[in-house]
Amino acid sequence: MRQALKRPGYGWARRIDLQLPVHDAARWQNPRVMECIAAALKFLTGDEWKLTFTGAKLSADSDFGQQSLFEWGDTGRTITPFSDGLDSRAVSAILGAQGRVDRLIRVRVGSKADDRPVRDRRKVPFLNIPFSVNMKPVGIKESSVRSRGFKFTLLSALAAYLVGTHDVAMPESGQGALGPTLVPTSHGYEDYRNHPRFLCKMEEVFDAIFGYSIHFRLPQLWKTKGQTLAEFAAIESDPEEWNKTRSCWQQSRNSSFDRTRRHCGICAACMLRRLSFHSAGISEPKENYIWEDLRSGSFEDGVVPGFTKVTRAMQRYGIAGALHLDHLAEMRSSPLHRVRLKRHAWQLGERLQMTTTEAEERLLGLLGQHDREWKAFMKDLGPKSFVAQWLA
Numbered sequence: 001m002r003q004a005l006k007r008p009g010y011g012w013a014r015r016i017d018l019q020l021p022v023h024d025a026a027r028w029q030n031p032r033v034m035e036c037i038a039a040a041l042k043f044l045t046g047d048e049w050k051l052t053f054t055g056a057k058l059s060a061d062s063d064f065g066q067q068s069l070f071e072w073g074d075t076g077r078t079i080t081p082f083s084d085g086l087d088s089r090a091v092s093a094i095l096g097a098q099g100r101v102d103r104l105i106r107v108r109v110g111s112k113a114d115d116r117p118v119r120d121r122r123k124v125p126f127l128n129i130p131f132s133v134n135m136k137p138v139g140i141k142e143s144s145v146r147s148r149g150f151k152f153t154l155l156s157a158l159a160a161y162l163v164g165t166h167d168v169a170m171p172e173s174g175q176g177a178l179g180p181t182l183v184p185t186s187h188g189y190e191d192y193r194n195h196p197r198f199l200c201k202m203e204e205v206f207d208a209i210f211g212y213s214i215h216f217r218l219p220q221l222w223k224t225k226g227q228t229l230a231e232f233a234a235i236e237s238d239p240e241e242w243n244k245t246r247s248c249w250q251q252s253r254n255s256s257f258d259r260t261r262r263h264c265g266i267c268a269a270c271m272l273r274r275l276s277f278h279s280a281g282i283s284e285p286k287e288n289y290i291w292e293d294l295r296s297g298s299f300e301d302g303v304v305p306g307f308t309k310v311t312r313a314m315q316r317y318g319i320a321g322a323l324h325l326d327h328l329a330e331m332r333s334s335p336l337h338r339v340r341l342k343r344h345a346w347q348l349g350e351r352l353q354m355t356t357t358e359a360e361e362r363l364l365g366l367l368g369q370h371d372r373e374w375k376a377f378m379k380d381l382g383p384k385s386f387v388a389q390w391l392a
Contacts, residue, residue: 021056028053036208040201045146046189082106084246090232091171149193226279247273265289268321279373329374332367
């Protein structure tokens with residue numbers, strides 16, 4: 001059971017009481033296990049967590065049965081989370097092209113769609129990990145998506161443990177991994193869900209629970225999403241492999257038209273996607289988006305004709321997304337951010353086992369590439385576009 005109050009208007013942090021029945025209570029009640037889990041969750045969400053583990057009423061065998069380890073005997077395999085996202089598809093292809101494809105194991109996470117293939121007139125058991133969380137009788141749903149990072153990293157680590165390998169490659173590119181901590185939103189706590197510092201804490205969590213070492217790495221950390229997409233396009237010839245990926249944060253009710261789900265085209269995730277396609281020199285069908293035309297002089301005129309859910313809230317999402325990418329582009333050259341960048345470089349260097357100077361050079365290189373891509377993108381939209389007017 002989990003009870004969580006809404007975030008207060010004057011701050012971010014909440015106090016969350018999490019009670020979980022477990023089969024091996026002694027293991028989960030170990031002080032180091034509880035401390036590592038609480039520390040990782042606090043770092044990820046910015047909340048205070050109180051954890052209570054109680055003995056489950058049913059035995060593990062009578063409840064689910066016991067999952068045995070896969071006796072593959074190959075520690076050279078690599079686990080990577082796999083979803084409908086652009087980075088996920090791209091990095092999976094890049095890793096496969098760099099070595100033997102059979103050494104790469106994709107863990108399907110993040111999709112609610114029943115996309116199982118049919119074989120001999122029957123659907124295969126499952127391609128993504130099936131689980132659900134019942135909030136009854138409390139009935140309070142989590143309004144933040146911050147804790148999703150804990151789920152995704154833990155499931156990937158569990159896959160590595162079952163396979164017998166230690167290598168987990170996370171698919172996020174540099175803007176998505178580092179941008180949300182460099183340019184936080186309003187009074188919100190920094191978003192660390194794909195950051196190397198959070199991944200380090202998850203390594204500690206897994207070692208505390210299982211006594212097993214996992215190494216999370218970000219192979220595209222110092223590259224922009226556009227550079228990652230360009231590498232993907234050089235490997236994959238079918239444009240449907242990137243056109244059919246999902247990036248949008250909006251729910252389907254706010255991003256569907258003519259019974260077809262699209263990307264909204266204006267949230268931060270969509271704006272980064274469009275920037276990446278532009279920088280990679282790849283054309284994308286305008287029908288992928290609700291806001292088909294970013295060059296339009298007004299926000300309302302950029303939407304697909306016939307869409308009736310143009311709201312002030314949607315516009316605010318768009319402004320926030322554009323400002324995030326614009327502020328990220330300014331960081332390298334602005335003297336106001338030098339101390340902040342040096343601190344981030346020191347923290348990254350400590351985690352990635354490199355000197356602060358090397359980490360700072362890598363970070364400045366990433367931000368410089370993002371700045372060039374963003375300026376080219378905005379130049380192409382033109383000074384009269386509604387996006388340019390937002391930033392004026």
